[in-house]
Amino acid sequence: MRTRRILGVAALTASIALVATGCAGGGSDSGSTSGSGGGGDQTITFIPKQLNNPYTDVVLGGGEEGAKAAGFASSQVVGPLDASASSQVSFINAETQAGTNVIVIAANDPDAVCSSLEEARTGGAKIVAFDSDTNPDCRDVFISQVVAKDVALIQTKLISEQIGGSGEIAILSATANATNQNEWIKFMEEDLKANYPDIKLVATVYGDDDDTKSFQEAQGLLQAHPNLKGIISPTTVGIAATARYLSTSDYKGKVALTGLGLPNEMRPFVKDDTVKAFALWDPAQLGYVAAFAGKALADGTITGEVGDKFDAGDLGEKEVTDGGIVIVGPPTTFTKDNIDDYDF
Template structure:
């Protein structure tokens, strides 16, 4: 985790111990908040934070997920909408039924016309949504990206579920441990343009360059487009095309569940290791039947809550999105805004047969 972007927070007692993760430091690059402000009239362009400002009542917060029928995104958004109610705001979820790059644009335009106070977006493409989001910010509608970032100058804050580097590297580390650091592996991703997936995959590839993984080879990155049937077929295709494949990493909740479903009913069960990111309720049966030994995720409910509080704090003038500002996210505690407007929820949890029944989401 980058030292600038580590959020100060009170750690809540968890039902299960969160795994200790060793993280290498990485340099960050990209547009600075000051540069972004010149373009869009956002955070640092003369706006001053007033940490003591009261939370405004009746704020309108709109969650715009990658796609409306994605079960993971629904958990995030429902939790954010519930949190909004707690502080007197009104939350809603709108979005497309597919995860194509430009599918979210018309929804952003409608939300601008509706004069929402904040738009929270999990971007399908970092750039396709930029024009309308900048238009929203010019009209004093606050923009918070969550789960999957936009380009940095197209929002005030990005709520990152965990350090991108931590997610990418640990998925390789976990799979390598299961494989004894040997064998051909593949990645089953979501869409080719998904910002979060691509960032994680870059860190996976970088991790694989280390001498410890010289006997492991990444043979293919496949894309299931966060579609259950396509992800199922891509899994089947990978296993047919690469008969020596030993492991698959699927850093998407739709992908890992579809891959587990295929493997569980095939001759590959017990022979091909599947790891990645999933929810306990999706993956429980595959952990218990031995298809999957372990997988990781953060608590998506907490991600939604944190997003709602960040958006309301922006809309109330408590924060502007500048590095170093702090805000309280209800029972989650205090968070600090890091470099490039990034706020990190916390480290992911590893789920396995020993702890999976302690979680229900």
């Protein structure tokens, strides 16, 4: 069996800091500017939407490896256990006080974190958003998995193929304010209207990237919509929880499920035919590129302007595009035929 390995996949949950205050060792004084240390003593902190999320663990594994390869003196992960809109603010504030040079954040809400991020920038920190963007005014660059529209279109294509091009479907998303999820859903709705007139989107619900709530929301969808033919879940927690429910229910084989998932989590559900096909990109590369972008910003080799280019280690040169966005790579579709080729 050929195994595709990704950058720096590691189980981070045992070592992740749950409290940010006082954890950012090696940072400069809060009034100093990022990059003033000449690269040798720069620090980077990753703040995900929430801790103890399997997808996030893979992203952060890549981030930790990228931080080391880029030459940061130290890196750490801090963040909330819940994905609420304001849960990240106290962690940003603590990093500002600690003088952290680069803050990499996946925003639970694009605006709720802005005031704190602006304070961090005033203190000299460079801000890299990844996975889920902040308001563009609050960061220097955004590292995006793929072109947002491509993520949406691959999911509508997969659900259409699996339900024969017609019928009722629903979306089980993460949080109601997640920037990436909402952008994908917007493009999905537009694509369904334009290209799949016989498919009706009857509901969009939110599992808050919580396994139990996502499982319950999947149950609720099927009870509320007895004619439902398919579910799209553009979140790794949501698709895995929904697959687990479908796999032991009477709906298995009758209700299609697709979305964005981790191959290692979805493998048993693909092997037992609960799920025919789903998609994702290489999550570790997202964190890896974010670390190198942060280093380039801290060193002053880029400012986040369109056309700026920076070295991203093993992943080569990356360029800042319109909106201050850096695209990492295309999505991959996983099926029974290829899922064993991937290990993450």
